[in-house]
Amino acid sequence: VRKNTTTYPISKPRDPVAFFGALCMFLSTVEYLIPKPVPFLRVGIANLPLLLGLYVLSPGQLFLVALLKIFGQALIGGTLFSYVFVFSALGTAAGLSVMLAVRYSGSGRLSAVGTSVLGALASNLTQIALARVMILGKGAWLIAPPFLAVGTVTSILLGLFAETFQRRSKWLASVKRSLES
Amino acid sequence: VKLKILDFLAIAASLAAVAAFSIYAYAGGGTGTEAVIESSGDTWIYPLDETRTVRIRGPLGETTIEIGDGKAAVSDSPCPDKLCVLAGPIADPGQWIACLPNGVMVHIGGAGAEKYDDISY
Numbered sequence: 001v002r003k004n005t006t007t008y009p010i011s012k013p014r015d016p017v018a019f020f021g022a023l024c025m026f027l028s029t030v031e032y033l034i035p036k037p038v039p040f041l042r043v044g045i046a047n048l049p050l051l052l053g054l055y056v057l058s059p060g061q062l063f064l065v066a067l068l069k070i071f072g073q074a075l076i077g078g079t080l081f082s083y084v085f086v087f088s089a090l091g092t093a094a095g096l097s098v099m100l101a102v103r104y105s106g107s108g109r110l111s112a113v114g115t116s117v118l119g120a121l122a123s124n125l126t127q128i129a130l131a132r133v134m135i136l137g138k139g140a141w142l143i144a145p146p147f148l149a150v151g152t153v154t155s156i157l158l159g160l161f162a163e164t165f166q167r168r169s170k171w172l173a174s175v176k177r178s179l180e181s
Numbered sequence: 182v183k184l185k186i187l188d189f190l191a192i193a194a195s196l197a198a199v200a201a202f203s204i205y206a207y208a209g210g211g212t213g214t215e216a217v218i219e220s221s222g223d224t225w226i227y228p229l230d231e232t233r234t235v236r237i238r239g240p241l242g243e244t245t246i247e248i249g250d251g252k253a254a255v256s257d258s259p260c261p262d263k264l265c266v267l268a269g270p271i272a273d274p275g276q277w278i279a280c281l282p283n284g285v286m287v288h289i290g291g292a293g294a295e296k297y298d299d300i301s302y
Contacts, residue, residue: 036264078261079282082240082282083240083281083282083284084281084282106187109185109186109187110185110187110188110191111182111183111184111185111188113182113184113188113191113192114184114185114187114188114189114190114191114192115191117188117191117192117194117195118191118194118195120195121191121194121195121198125198128202134284140286141202141205141206142206142275142277142288143277143279144202144206145199145202145203145206148195148198148199148202149199151195152192152195152196152199155195156192159188160182163182164182
């Protein structure tokens with residue numbers, strides 16, 4: 001039996017996809033509890049596991065986490081059979097695709113902040129386009145400026161958190177090691 | 182946290198999108214003279230100075246919009262959170278109320294003089 005010489009505990013989630021998905025669901029609940037002055041202005045904390053997952057999970061695993069996030073969020077918000085679900089699903093897919101592209105093409109030249117901002121921008125633009133086509137008509141353009149402005153601010157904050165967490169967290173490092181071994 | 186040049190470019194791109202949409206959305210504003218209601222591809226326009234109650238059918242039920250006295254407000258909607266009702270009345274061009282669950286959007290439109298001479302950021 002090989003002795004474990006590391007001084008900090010090893011975290012080895014049996015299924016990292018399920019774990020990150022559960023984290024999305026938990027954060028969706030927290031997001032749901034935050035009072036909103038205007039509809040669909042969101043902090044986006046439920047995307048944090050996706051952002052952190054960029055550093056430990058494979059693209060395939062990330063898309064599975066995104067799928068869990070979309071359904072988890074819909075269950076918590078009660079939006080599974082509504083327009084909002086389509087918004088959430090396509091917005092998340094667009095955001096994750098852009099973040100993956102940024103992570104693998106611009107690797108090292110962008111921190112989690114830039115990655116988060118571009119992901120949020122892609123997600124929000126997708127949702128505005130959907131709003132334009134599906135329900136709100138030209139009125140969607142009026143929502144766009146505050147929606148994108150809030151998204152810029154919250155995505156910077158989430159990016160700053162993710163960058164710090166990604167560098168310092170021994171837990172995340174141990175998850176990464178357990179997946180590599 | 183140390184940000185890299187591309188991080189700042191990403192933030193700049195995001196802010197540019199905000200600016201572009203702001204100019205597009207708010208540039209052609211006049212005095213608020215009409216309530217524009219949009220729902221599932223249809224548009225209704227009512228003058229703000231005539232009192233009337235409009236009921237719009239959406240996927241969840243009827244959204245009730247009260248127009249009159251230069252203002253428009255959503256007085257009832259079958260959505261769970263009632264944010265559109267809590268938004269209160271709107272009167273100025275560019276202001277909007279949206280009931281996303283029921284797919285109804287109300288905004289103030291109107292032709293005529295600009296509300297502001299100029300806006301700078």
